[in-house]
Amino acid sequence: MYFSLPDPYQTISDKYMTNFLQERGHLLTEQVNPNSLNLDQLSSLELVELFNVEDQRAIDAVAAAKHELAEAIDCIAAGLSLGGRLFYIGAGTSGRLGVLDAAECPPTFCTPPELVQGIIAGGNDALVRSSEDLEDRAEDGEAAMVERNVSKNDAVVGITAGGTTPYVHGALKAAKTRGATTIFIACVPAEQVKADVDIDIRLLTGPEILAGSTRLKAGTVTKLALNILSTGTMVRLGKVYGNRMVDVAVTNNKLRDRALRILQDLTGLGRDAANSLLENSGKWVKLALLMHSTNLDKQAAEQLLSKHQGNLRAAIENCNS
Incomplete structure (x- = not known):
């Protein structure tokens, strides 16, 4: 049996992870997790315990990226204070998480819907139906930036767990050309996938329990990061007093x-x-x-x-x- 829990923070050793990556030669998010090789043989309790252990890596990944996240908050807030907007753009799970975070801003902070916008490859239909084939169209990402007239005071956050999504890279390239602040969020190290952006945020959670299923740890860490970016930005914009949401929209x-x-x-x-x-x-x-x-x-x-x-x-x- 491969899985055991000697302590609640058990993780793959750094040395083992390095060797594992060299042997596989693939993106970090596509690796096979050695802690879950017998996933189909675990009891339900063991499965839950394994998830709990692996999810601790999401917390650690956010801590490791704290300086980049703080820089992003300051840059986004500066642009928004000058009339800019915040855009999240992604495909699949990454895109859905961006849309979710954007949708929560108006009721929480009484912001106009156009201030924080989530863009997903495939549009609204992709929120409830798989449209992974559309993530390969870099020109669609570029078109999304042109359509929204992205400009110098705007911030564009490209979200892609594996770091390679052409739709996201097309959007970021166009946004950078148009003078916007560009921010990249990925769950692979920079040496595996490079990004020509202003702020490069890498959230390294390691291989998924279910190999390649980035809706798991990668999705969790992305949600944590977006929570921090949007809330931190609104704090900087004065939409919070103490720890109270004093701009809450009284709608129900x-x-x-x-x-x-x-x-x-x-x-x-x-x-x-x-x-x-x-x-x-x-x-x-x-x-x-x-x-x-x-x-x-x-x-x-x-x-x-x-x-x-x-x-x-x-x-x-x-x-x-």
Whole structure:
């Protein structure tokens, strides 16, 4: 039996991984994982335990890329503050993850849908139906950049687990030509696949439990990285106060309840008073907090907030200083 769990963080040794790569001569994401050679013989519990061990590599991979991720956050935020947009582009699982992250920004941060956009090879149909053949068309990736008029303040994040997807490389080449910030996310080392981009993020999680199935660890680590990029960018843009989503879109009962709880927690108001404050602000938590903190009316608070580019903390500190 190949699989055992002497400790919860067991991984393939670096030396063994190097030899393994040299012997196979393929991309890291296409390697056979020696820890799961008997996958079909494991009990369900052993299978779950193996997944848990291997998924620890996703956390480690993000930590190893922390400087590149931080640089990407700063570059994306700088561009967006000047009117730019953030684009994720990919095919298959990578594309779906980009679309998912983009779709979560409007309800979480009350951003317009065009600010963060996910682009997937094959369009919306590819979200629910396999369209892997379309990832080989570099010209389609280029066309996506032209269609959206990508320019110098925009950031384009190309996502490809194996690093070779022509659709993504075509998009990044076109984006770079048009002056956009280009960011590459892949799960193979740079020496296996090179990328001519501004920021090169490599998330090395090693071979998959099911050989070549990059919806597993590669998908997990990609989701972690996109969580960091979008949330970090919104923090830099002032859409967070403390650790509260003060730009939350109040579009249903759950989000209204969240908005009221934020107001109650940060102001000490009761539920009814918080509800009145929310209504008076036009259901904008950030503005409601500023009105409460400064005793300004809605119009004056809006002007102050606009003066500070929507940064609540800066607006409060300036008014109270």
